[in-house]
Amino acid sequence: MVDAGTPQRIPTPQSRGLHVEPMIGLEWSEALEQPFGAQPGSPGEARLSWVHRAPEVQVLALYRAARAADPDVPAPWWLRALAAGTLTSRLEGCRIEDRVTKLLDARPGWVFVPWGEEGEPGYWEYMPSERALSRPGMPTTLAHTDRHTGWIDVVPVHAGPTPPPIAVGGLADLRANLARLESLTP
Template identity: 65%
Template sequence: MTAGALRVEPLIGLEWSQAIEQWGGEDATTPSGTRRSWLHRAPEQQVMALYQTIRRSDPHAPAPWWLRALAAGNLETRAEGFAVEDRVAKLLSARPGWVFVPWSVDGDSGYWEYVPSERKLAEPGVPTTLMLTDRHPGWIDVIRVHARVTPDPVAVKGLADLRSNLAHLESLAPA
């Protein structure tokens, strides 16, 4: 190599941040509207290979819930994760008061807020929030309306459980 030559080596962290970058989804009203990054479109095997590589150097690298579940062997395909997101979106979009928030942390799939729950608070706070998770096989967590300290999530046992208990979850008292 000559004295003036520049040697550039790929940085896995930079590559991963570009892979999860969600450009143009700020106005999305459902999770499907945010699926614009490389990890949503690239061949699944390539996505998994890059994710496994980044996890070796950063075990807590940001990633959507479905990719963490896929890597753990709890989902068979990325499409299964998208289907869960789409079914939740269909249910909540048809129900008054629920709003999809497309931005969250890097690599995340957004979350849902039940805006009317804020009326239960005497001070500014956070409305009842529904997010998808790889924490348990029901894939859905609800965090009740709260101010200050965030309460532990309530694990929902899947879409059927969400559908049958949605009114109860919407009526949870502040933490």
């Protein structure tokens, strides 16, 4: 019989010898998850996960909670920029991706690669740049970034160590310098 005046000790998972993992990491991983078998042909077609469909305030709140548990948690570039206050909305990030897609789709040689860093929409490769290599390597690669407010980085074609990315100052800068970026050689 329990005495109503005596506080009862409630067993915790730790007191029972169980190891408890934070659930926020699992919840965040599920928020980034793409449907099985999805093979998007552009960043726009890759917008299928919860982070792209849920209300922006909920996405931002969950991301901040996940980041509090793990500062290096994967996330789309636009969400990191939104959380930092350098991008105004998810829609703005999507528009940037869509404008780059429109520009690169109109040029021969650019191919969208739908995999890469976890949480990211993918990246673009300029396949003709591989011809400049005398041994296997990586073609010129374009990816979106939150590293600067031009939102676009280009890594030149290379064999061997990856060179530092070239910061592109936005869509107008990309359009004006795309031929030069396509012609970079190792």
